[in-house]
Amino acid sequence: MTVIPLPLWQPALLGTALPDGRVRCELCPHECVLAPGESGRCAVRRNDGGVLRTAAGSPAVAHLDAIERKPFYHAWPGRKVLTVAGPGCSFRCNYCLNYRLSQFGRDPAVPWTGSAAEPAAIVARADRERAAIGLSYSEPSLAVELTLELADRAAPHDLPILWKSNGFLTAAGADLVAPVLAAVNIDVKAATDAAHRRLTGAPLGPVLDTVRRLRAAGVWVEISTPLIPGISDRESDLRAIAGRLAEIDQTMPWHLLRFTPEYRMLRQDPTAPESLRRAREIGREAGLRFVYVERALGPEGRNTRCPGCDRELIARGLWETLSVTLAGGACPHCRASIPGRW
Numbered sequence: 001m002t003v004i005p006l007p008l009w010q011p012a013l014l015g016t017a018l019p020d021g022r023v024r025c026e027l028c029p030h031e032c033v034l035a036p037g038e039s040g041r042c043a044v045r046r047n048d049g050g051v052l053r054t055a056a057g058s059p060a061v062a063h064l065d066a067i068e069r070k071p072f073y074h075a076w077p078g079r080k081v082l083t084v085a086g087p088g089c090s091f092r093c094n095y096c097l098n099y100r101l102s103q104f105g106r107d108p109a110v111p112w113t114g115s116a117a118e119p120a121a122i123v124a125r126a127d128r129e130r131a132a133i134g135l136s137y138s139e140p141s142l143a144v145e146l147t148l149e150l151a152d153r154a155a156p157h158d159l160p161i162l163w164k165s166n167g168f169l170t171a172a173g174a175d176l177v178a179p180v181l182a183a184v185n186i187d188v189k190a191a192t193d194a195a196h197r198r199l200t201g202a203p204l205g206p207v208l209d210t211v212r213r214l215r216a217a218g219v220w221v222e223i224s225t226p227l228i229p230g231i232s233d234r235e236s237d238l239r240a241i242a243g244r245l246a247e248i249d250q251t252m253p254w255h256l257l258r259f260t261p262e263y264r265m266l267r268q269d270p271t272a273p274e275s276l277r278r279a280r281e282i283g284r285e286a287g288l289r290f291v292y293v294e295r296a297l298g299p300e301g302r303n304t305r306c307p308g309c310d311r312e313l314i315a316r317g318l319w320e321t322l323s324v325t326l327a328g329g330a331c332p333h334c335r336a337s338i339p340g341r342w
């Protein structure tokens, strides 16, 4: 007989018990109100007899990869990241690369594959490798409890905690993790609430609020935007996204991601290199100083040039940093500051 593993449901933060036995979850702006036994829209938080519990503290993945792969281009170049990923997501994106993790509980084809995290072992492994600790692939904000525990254990070893996130958090959720997050890469997938809802099932506004809130708290923030042909690669949309990012900070790195057909969008074309090139121009026209294309444009899409004197300062391969020419976080030639965590 095959034994199918079941999730371990652990106590969750940011749940308010209501007098009638329901619980309101205040982690993400869906703010689900859950009757006993009911799970939220993310499918990994539920009301167990009046107590909010989470299944997101059980990673299905723990492996080392390059920080450039998250992607982070202005944070600890060349460092390895021990990446863990539990199940669940607060979004439903039909093109999700990692739907076998993110769509647990919603898509019957997605099995449970996680097992309870061992934070001490994760931190010990990261320390041996001198790696940062990253939560990625699925939605890390759902694993806020695990993030806090890892951060507590990692602090004495000086290991930064990183997220690759959709940024869909309440103010209370963002404030809970801001003190322990060193850096986050947040997806900004669309230009308007309506377009963002069509792509993800959720509005855009709270994502931009999280960008502002985490930055104000001192967390290093980079942005990613996937370009889906015919859906999120129109020039007017990209101009609007770039404009909104530039209003926040023109020096915030913007990563333009090539879409590849996945999950329920297998018939969609991949992003053409020319679209990525044009999107990069749009970003620069909006005033963004650091606009990157990981793939499709070769080294010119990945390398960092000084916004002051245009000399090349950081050279990158596909998933690695090849050389860094900075002096105290600044260009050694013209002394222009290059923001980041160096």
Ligand code: SF4
Binding pocket: 025, 026, 027, 028, 029, 030, 031, 032, 039, 040, 041, 042, 043, 044, 045, 046, 090, 142
């Ligand atoms: S994290 Fe969001 S989607 Fe999940 S239960 Fe809480 S409010 Fe609902």
